[in-house]
Amino acid sequence: MQEVIETTDAATGGSVAYYMINCAHPTHFAEALDHRAGWTKRIHGLRANASRMSHAELDDSETLDAGDPVDLGQRYRELMQRMPQIRIVGGCCGTDHRHVAAICEACLPALPSAA
Numbered sequence: 001m002q003e004v005i006e007t008t009d010a011a012t013g014g015s016v017a018y019y020m021i022n023c024a025h026p027t028h029f030a031e032a033l034d035h036r037a038g039w040t041k042r043i044h045g046l047r048a049n050a051s052r053m054s055h056a057e058l059d060d061s062e063t064l065d066a067g068d069p070v071d072l073g074q075r076y077r078e079l080m081q082r083m084p085q086i087r088i089v090g091g092c093c094g095t096d097h098r099h100v101a102a103i104c105e106a107c108l109p110a111l112p113s114a115a
Contacts, residue, residue, distance in 0.1 A: 023049060026079060030078075045090075050072060080107055
């Protein structure tokens with residue numbers, strides 16, 4: 001992720017408004033995000049998959065794994081606490097209204113109040 005963001009910003013003079021992470025469960029990318037690094041401050045959105053399964057496992061699966069909506073919401077909250085610039089959230093593969101509700105419930109307390 002770091003190389004892609006830094007290369008794109010260098011090639012475009014930083015004209016990209018922001019970046020988002022999508023189509024992966026937070027357990028697949030959270031460790032790669034150093035919230036103190038400049039490139040991670042360019043990430044403003046998350047649309048994670050519901051399942052912890054790898055893409056290969058999901059491709060071979062006969063059913064879509066819905067994962068754990070509450071756990072997914074808590075992982076969003078943890079990421080947003082480390083990266084307060086994140087303001088766009090949603091779901092990707094395997095998510096539904098249960099996941100979105102859990103994300104909202106978990107993340108609303110993490111957002112700064114509008115003063």
